[in-house]
Amino acid sequence: MQEQNAIKVDDLTVAYNYKPVLWDIDLVIPEGVLMAIVGPNGAGKSTLIKSILGIIKPLAGSVKVFGKPYQKQRDKVAYVPQKGSVDWDFPTTALDVVMMGTYGSLGWIKRPGKKEKKASLEALEKVGMLPFQNRQISQLSGGQQQRIFLARALVQNASIYLMDEPFQGVDATTEKAIIQILKELRKAGKTVIVVHHDLQTVPEYFDWVTFLNVKKIATGPVKDIFNDDNLTKTYGINYKVSMQK
């Protein structure tokens, strides 16, 4: 089988109110990697993910998903937004939020039916949230809300998963459970891209990493490029080996 790139970003520049927050990013993400995007707050990590998904229009540059524009490949990509980006007081249940993951394949107007519900229940089961299916979402803990988001991405049954800080505010048990699921996805040949803040766990969880701070600092296999030099370039302070155990 021919090796192919899951995502290819060329000369991407993104600005808010004409103030660039991403400068001239070139990035190739091979298919089948479990990749961390790391960088300080405000580095543009969320912005990069949103530009890949066409949520934000870039000032310049292009993004290709499996060689084609994202708009033609929506069904191949699943997205987990940063948890704070939605209103958790919204009147709806855990199951209903997971079902939203099926809306993409349904397209406009068509409504979810039995098949979509069954898939959603299976996704809830996979993240251990089946007993909570009828809970109003504000009555879930932070970690449970994150699992619901993960289930919603799983139900999309995509080839590429883009996740913005899925470990934000979850305890160690949930974090282990989530990473287990992500590793299974990779084993099944999926490409998983995760914005990640805990540098300690990068070597343990991921096999690929991208350093980002307004510009792309480096990208490649964790074992080759996850070192003090790149960490220092990205975070600006002197990093003392986070690799050694």
Place this chain on the structure above:
Amino acid sequence: MTSAQFEIQLIASLVAIACAIPGTFLVLRKMAMISDAISHSILPGIVVGFFISHNINSPLLIVLAALTGVITVVLVEFIQKTGLVKEDTAIGLVFPAMFSIGVLLIAQNANDVHLDIDAVLLGEIAFAPFDRIYWEDYDLGPKSLWVIGTILLITIALLITFFKELKVSTFDAQLSAALGFSPAIIHYGLMSVASVTTVGAFDAVGAILVVALMIAPAATAYLLTEDLKKMLGISIVSGVFSAIVGYWVANFLDASIAGSITTVLGVLFFITYLFAPKKGIIAVLHRQRQQKVEVSLLTFLLHLHNHTEENERHLDHLQDEINWQRGTSKRVVDLALKNNMITINNQIVSLTDKGKLFTEEAISYIISNKKSEIEEMKSRFFLFRG
């Protein structure tokens, strides 16, 4: 009940339903203020429509007014996107400007325009039955009924067709965009419906009542349910209820109908705000008090658990040691007794087996920082809550 009375209530009820549907989504999108802006800024659209058609009944007025409503939304967003001011400030800038353009247009052409600003803003539903539509000699009923009925049918059709899209874009605009349901299209669709409804309804009931009917029922329903479909249902029911009750209150007091309906809407919201079972003020305060007593109970049980020596478990000592007011300690001790967590022998308090089990489980959750588990555990152990 005369037929005019019936028609007024019917019109008011249809307006209530037509407003409750977009209103629910405006409230969920935290955009309640925008309906106020729309209702005031459609004036220039009406005036220009009147200049062109020279007919106050022309559909052109509705089209142009709805267009001005959408333009208002676009302007508000444009100003907001510059990042110089917040959304409410942008609204505050746009709608007085639009409204005054309308007023100026009227004043400039005072001689050949007979357009009454009072009527535009306040409307008078009592007169609605007099403005009728005839076909040949056959009476088809009040014009407002036809206007609002048509708008309502379109609104319901759009709601049913695009329910899923409205839901996902309201809850999570970014996911919606990623899935290919453009939040912008849905947003402007909703704004157009809100504008058209406002324009169609204000002729009958006035702009102020339109705003009240959009926001108050939805805000009331928001406090009563945790399900979007039920929220829509409750909004509609409380809107219609207020419309009918308001009508009869006005009839009884010989007061303005729009004013009475608005008052009933306000009273209904206030009662809900106080007494809503989960989100009402009283329920929230009660829950806080219960939490406080139950946390105290846990502290008390932990103390008993940590001290086997009798002098530490004497009632008088506990009073000094834990340093609570008499009322609190009494309530805590009573709650512990009622739940069979402790026994008292000669003023000496001991944990029962159940009390021990409860405390040990609680300690393990406290150590592992699993607060939600403690709540679950409480409902397993407690026969009576604090």
